[in-house]
Amino acid sequence: MPKTRVEFWSEKFDRNVQRDVDKEQALVDAGWRVLTVWECETRSIETLTEKLQSAFVPR
Template sequence: MAVFVDGCFWHACPEHCVLPKANREWWEWKFDSNRQRDADTDARLRDLGWRVLRLWEHESPASMCEEVERALAVEL
């Protein structure tokens, strides 16, 4: 299993990311590029047989651990 903890700003968390006002078009492109890269990474890993789990940095460590445990339990 590949577990990623995505930063709210760089990965455009729908709850916490605020698009900067300066250079707005560039930031829109950057966030879109990051989302596309993440999707490509996920697809490549899945093609290699990996299970991919993405979590947000704003989640508590305890809840992240529980989510990983649940995901691992499904595979057993």
């Protein structure tokens, strides 16, 4: 959290989190499967491969 304008950034963060929850729920309601991949998870091909396989490849 930035040290300046803390109230602004705190409220913005809260709005962004709620927006993401709402958007994901709308996709699920429309019949989509949703998988969130964070940028840090793309740095390791092994980590990314494991996450994608566990989400999309039947075992």
